[in-house]
Amino acid sequence: MSAAHPAGGFIWRAACRVAPVVLGYVPVGFAYGVLAKNAGLSTANILAMSVLVFAGSAQFIAVGLLAAGASLAGIILTTFVVNLRHLLFAAALSPSLGSWRTRDLSLLAFELTDETFALHAGALRDGPLSRAETLAVGIMAQAAWVFGSALGAVAGASVGDVRPIALDFALPAMFIALLAGQVKSRTHLAVALFSGILSTALVLSGVDRFGVLAATLAGAALGTLWQSLTKPTSS
Amino acid sequence: MAVLDQTDVFVTIAGMALATYLPRAAPLVFLSGRTLPPPVVRFLGFVPAAVLAALLFPAVLAPGGGLDLSVGNEFLLGSVPAALAAWRTGSFFGAVAVGMGTVAALRFFAG
Numbered sequence: 001m002s003a004a005h006p007a008g009g010f011i012w013r014a015a016c017r018v019a020p021v022v023l024g025y026v027p028v029g030f031a032y033g034v035l036a037k038n039a040g041l042s043t044a045n046i047l048a049m050s051v052l053v054f055a056g057s058a059q060f061i062a063v064g065l066l067a068a069g070a071s072l073a074g075i076i077l078t079t080f081v082v083n084l085r086h087l088l089f090a091a092a093l094s095p096s097l098g099s100w101r102t103r104d105l106s107l108l109a110f111e112l113t114d115e116t117f118a119l120h121a122g123a124l125r126d127g128p129l130s131r132a133e134t135l136a137v138g139i140m141a142q143a144a145w146v147f148g149s150a151l152g153a154v155a156g157a158s159v160g161d162v163r164p165i166a167l168d169f170a171l172p173a174m175f176i177a178l179l180a181g182q183v184k185s186r187t188h189l190a191v192a193l194f195s196g197i198l199s200t201a202l203v204l205s206g207v208d209r210f211g212v213l214a215a216t217l218a219g220a221a222l223g224t225l226w227q228s229l230t231k232p233t234s235s
Numbered sequence: 236m237a238v239l240d241q242t243d244v245f246v247t248i249a250g251m252a253l254a255t256y257l258p259r260a261a262p263l264v265f266l267s268g269r270t271l272p273p274p275v276v277r278f279l280g281f282v283p284a285a286v287l288a289a290l291l292f293p294a295v296l297a298p299g300g301g302l303d304l305s306v307g308n309e310f311l312l313g314s315v316p317a318a319l320a321a322w323r324t325g326s327f328f329g330a331v332a333v334g335m336g337t338v339a340a341l342r343f344f345a346g
Contacts (some may be wrong), residue, residue: 080257203300
């Protein structure tokens, strides 16, 4: 499919692939900007967090903790734990990136989120990752995130409540759309159901920081075990 | 509303940036191009589905922090058309738009 495009059309191909995430990131970034503004962050800091951290859920959590007067160390530790799942994303992509230079890998890592990882993992199923296209996907996604944050920071005081326009559902809706693209077998469906229910149970029992990571590890381990029992020779 | 010291906030953001970047970068720099054992590759192949579900389910089943399986849970109701749109049409944008539209409409008519 991509062979039909002229060389150098990677910007266009990246834009097509990242478009759905851009359409999700602008409203979610907007919601983050509004919340952060109302929590008392300056516009410069709201943008700094979106540029330097670029991690949706961690940014929402940090804004809540800052507003609640949590300690610096507490917020950084929480961010670390919440974002440990990125270790798995990076590990999953790394075997196919052998020819990449460290400089490009460093940039790819900076742009690695739940959503861009899902896009990269999807592209990887169609063949090797194109370096320029993959990096462009990340940069465009972050540009959308920063743009949405800026709109939210500016509109912050006058919006106040993001509920009537359902901006608080933009993130779950994006997870649904990404998940639909990842459920490629019954085993994947079972893993998703198991991890989702376990994660919910952990949240309900008060394990809110390690919950997502623990549920991910347990679900993926169960899927691996099941696959090796039923199809021991395939990889 | 508490008055935040913006310098403290920025120092916190810098720390968050480091705490986020290290787990993202370390495996790429140290593992890239290496051949991982097949069970590890299989395990990592399940990670996208597992992590997305682990993020999604609590947000939808317990949006207020407590389990809510009632028809008053707008997120749960909104998820159904969003999932159907994603599954039947394969359209990412369609799924997000249908989900947000449903939640906004439920709030408009019910609240």
